[in-house]
Amino acid sequence: MANLVIASNTKAMKKLDKGTKDKVWAFIEKLSADHTASGLHIEPLNAAVDPRVRTGRVDLHFRAILFKIDDKLGDDPTFIYMGTWPHDEANKLAERSRLRVNPINGVLEGIIGELDGEDDRKKRTVVPDPRGELDRAIKSQPKSYLAERFSLADLTERLGLEPDLAERAYAASDEDTLLDIAANAVGWQGSALLDLATGLHIDTIREKHGFTDSPVDDTLDEDEQILKALEQPASKMQFTFVEDDEELRRVIEGGDFAAWRTFLHPEQRKYVEQNHSGAFRLSGGAGTGKTVVAIHRARSLALSDPTARIVLTTYNKTLAADLKAALLTLDPNAVIADRLGEPGIYVGGIDALGNAALNQAGNIADAAENVLGYRGAELTHNRTSADKVWRDVVQSVSSGLDAKLATPGFLENEYVAVILANKVTTLEQYAKVARPGRGVRLSRPQRIAVWKLVEAYRRQSRMDGSLSFPEILALAAEQLRLRAEANQGFFADHVLVDEAQDLHATHWALLRNLVAEGSNDLFIAEDSHQRIYGQPVVLSRFGIKIVGRARRLTLNYRTTAQNLHFAVSILSGAEYKDLEQGEESTDEYRSARLGPNPRLLECDNAADELDKVADKVREWLGAEVDPATIAVLTRGQTDRTQFVRALGERGVDARALDNNPATVGHVQVLTMHRSKGMEFSRVILAGIDDTHVPSAATLRAVPEEERAEALLRERSLLYVAASRARDELVVTWSGKRSELIHSEAGE
Template identity: 45%
Template structure:
């Protein structure tokens, strides 16, 4: 029986051919000597290992045969038309990089023609504004890049000499350049040290072993962490089928870059935070972290949680995609691995608490055991409290936004239950200052709010999370056990104080207790609260990802531009940068298109969708039209239908179905991705929503605008390949352009 390694991208064949390729590889694994495979070596070659095999009368597979061990090992490099397959097999070389020890498939020059790699990486004339090439600034030379990393001098020279962003991107994303080399150049250009790059790719001091055959060296090189960027080993028939059928739009969702592996597998003495921009792979690391802990700590209880049910469902799907055999559940105590939204976790803890435990929690959180939690409160109760109480608060303080944030970030976070406690509690992090008299007036409203909610048997979602935390803390104080040994948190930037109280209560402090993935630039809900306030210490245990795997460099530049000049801080209130985000992918520039009317903007959107849909191989459900509000969703769906474009509305927990483009709010799109995205209605009246800013104080208004900017950034980074931004009338101020 033969073993097979597949090269990334080699299985990108259409549906009619995919089954034949899979059948060919099945038979190859089973018996590579079968006459029906027609495995033939090349008469002229640059690599004696090169072979082709018959897929059907028209197509042949390109293979490289290694003899290293008791069974033959084939590297599958793709299926091509007969003549093209022969040419590729004759001119390709599977080799070990002499410096890094990484396996590479490179093209050798054909006699009488120019070297294809040279043609591929020649830098074009600068087409964009002049920029400071980070490689030049650091003093890197082509010879040094080869000596230290094994990057060919021709490729290194093209990168070092690049005079524009476009020129540099052309080098690092070219198909002739192995992916690990492109990523190394991107990181070096962005300012990472050579040592950091080596560590990220797993490059040590490679020493050639003369006692091993060339095939044995190649077999070993294919196991290198960085080789896995381009080569996937198929252990058996099931692996073959999975790889062939699943290399698609969803690939990157579970792909772990070698530089990220350390974060997924390394043991920590306590809580650890991983930050990074949209598309940098934080969620992928979190998923792999859950699998690693499950595999290596078989008796442990693991929670993988996030902000919403929709995001939790996505996490569960991707955990299943990564390891179909890993048992998981969204219910506590049903499986060793629980994947659930944080509010669902709170509700489950509370529902399972005894009446005595609930009474004790009410006393801790609300100051009285005489309460109930049969329904959920909202801003309506704040409005009622303001109407019932005679107060002297100005409009900037007498509104549900300020009061709700104050109650959550100060009162609930510190378990304040009476006026004296509120008058003395520190308010660090709150932008609006309150003197003693104002605190007294605010507490009057808070008391009324609590009284109204108690009369209705209602608590807010943040209160429920705090109550659940109090239940767990009481159990632990009575020598009870915490529910989990390891908790992994995704989208942590949106978690509020109640959530953090609960997270700390779910797992005891200790080794590998909390793994926190977050991006302050994507905070579209909630308020920042220092983690140390909840007994979560991450000082010295925090790292940041900067390489984007989802979005093209052009789309990323636009999205990051939305954040420029605006101060962002992380969950520890430390300044967070965005200028060093980089992408390893290239594509068309975003299209910014203003129209005279909504009707013409709809015409424009319909035109884009029709043009994209003309591609027979394109999946319509990978087109996303994102808008600011739910009302806009309905308007766009009906407007596109009138123009002959059928789309699907996705809201709440509803999942998108195949074969139709998707229309949803920007909030609903959080955690999702599309190949093509239209940001519709990004006009001055829609972003930011003007009514939402009414009567807000300066600090609250500033934070609301920051969240609107983050929302637009989130929406823009949903696009993998193409991005269109449209509006009618005047554009949003957040775009930073004129009318």
């Protein structure tokens, strides 16, 4: 059997129809099984510039371009599949194609040759001496966007960019031009140019892409150098070994040879494969691939140790279902653990995770006494309606608490972040406990008043025989701690958390006690700019010690540069803190794609806005955009219902998206909160006026001291919504436009 490597689609390769893709699969399957089979017609070309190049017969009309690398030990050869083209085109391309190891950085590069005509960009097939002509080019080069920081020689001699690409990049007069060049460059070169555009130093770019100071081992022959270069992280942006037929079928039938499940950026791959001595935190903006890394890492850990008990969790059950589906898309053979504590990958929302841990942890009497102050707590399916109970308690108990604090929102946050987090069971404990991160300072009389309400809340819950989700989590965390203290072990070997910025205190207490502190214990993916729930927390308070094991992703794979600029502008002027209380910045965020500027549509009134939203959706549908990839996002459920009805009345088949999966064939209408973790090709942000965004009702419901924090969440919510759009973004409003939207950010 031949070893098989698949290259990501080159930009020159024509799209293949399904029938041809099926034939490509059959060809590659036969090649992998027996490369000597006569029906494959694997043939060299006499006029080829690279003796390794081959073409193979897919059918009468199409041929595949391959490179054959022989193993000097006589083992099976390695074939690198570069793509499939019409017969005559394939032969002409193959003659001018070359496989080389970049002498500057050691990256393997497959260069598809040039055809006559205007449609194909010229690719160098040799590596010219970078001096002489290049030195003269440097002197004659006018000032450019990069000139103040780099020379042209830096791009070729230190990064290893192709000279013609380097010259075009160096000639770029502004960032937009450079971004356009980067978007059309293949593999690592496009990624490196994006880094240059955002101001990264060349040494930093080399480190992120895994370049070394000794890229080529001269003691090896060329074929051995090529095989070694395949192991280089940046090479894996263009090439991947196919380990089995099932993986190959998924790549071929998926129709996207550069799918995220196969090709990772070197920086992403590093975080997938690295071992850490303790907890690791990966941050990054929307669309930078944090979730992708977490899913790949879960699979990597499972493959390296089939007996490992791995937990993959996130904020809620809807996002958890998406994680599970993505994991099974990546690897349909992944072992999914049905029960917490079993070998394999257990995937679930964190509230369900806490419930499972508590159900499996044994008698909870001691935990209940430590957390709630009494031993008689029972695990029933009754869950406290916290908002209702707090309202009832406030109305029925004469506590003397200020009206601005006697609200369900303030009391619930205080109960979770302070009382449950610190296992407070008496007034004496509450009077002394520290309250870091809480915006409102409480005097002793105020604490006494709050405690009266807490006692009434707990009394009501006992009468109802119910527990709230935070109470379940706090009980689970304490029960797991007691189990470990009694040397009864832990339920997990590795825990991976996505959307970690939205977890509250009892979530973190649970996670810390779910796995022993040690190697690769906790992998935390978060973006504090996307925190739309709860209050900020500090990981160290829960015994989670990052101690320098934190990194940040900055390359956005989802949105265009224009949409990213718009989304980031929403955050401007506000200060955010990460889970270690460090400053969270949007510096260096950049996109791998370009597109149109977001459109800002002011409407005369609410009816006019409904008309314009419907008109825009119909325009997209008329251009044959898949309706399921179009989304209208609203601030609240009432507006969502209104837009579903209005679109239907105007001839657009739309569906409300709540906890249900997205429906095929329908335009999706959903709240901004529901859009978290999703992406769409076209997005309309509707109702972005000063009443809805930020929500005036939400801001009125919080104490003055917490108003700034609530406004940060409103910014974050709009940022989350704006960053759902891959290609086009439209913003509509009637009345006064939201103060969070800057006019210069769109058309």
